[in-house]
Amino acid sequence: MNVRFNPATETIAFRMWQHCEPIGWNCTIAEAADAIDVSVNRVRRIAGHKGWGHRFRATRKDASAGFEVEAQP
Structure with missing residues (x-):
């Protein structure tokens, strides 16, 4: 499988991981994007x-x- 490597995408992925990993991924996608x-x-x-x-x-x-609410388990 030949997947193109996009440096900009990989940089953002690293920044996402860098923010989320220390907090155990305890955030929403919107919170990570904002951070x-x-x-x-x-x-x-x-x-x-x-x-x-x-x-x-x-x-x-x-x-x-019109706002996000935490999903109930």
């Missing part, structure tokens, strides 16, 4: 590409309220 000053969509795409999507704390968008 490293990268768009939520880009962080979400990179997390999916790296297989890290399950590591983040889950949220759901409350459509009626």
Whole structure:
């Protein structure tokens, strides 16, 4: 399998890991994006590409309220 290496994407992935690993991935994708000053969509795409999507704390968008709420177990 030939996958292209994108230095910019790998840099952001490292910054995501660098922020999330010390706190045990106890943050949402939006919180991680805010912490490293990268768009939520880009962080979400990179997390999916790296297989890290399950590591983040889950949220759901409350459509009626228009804000994120913690998902209930």
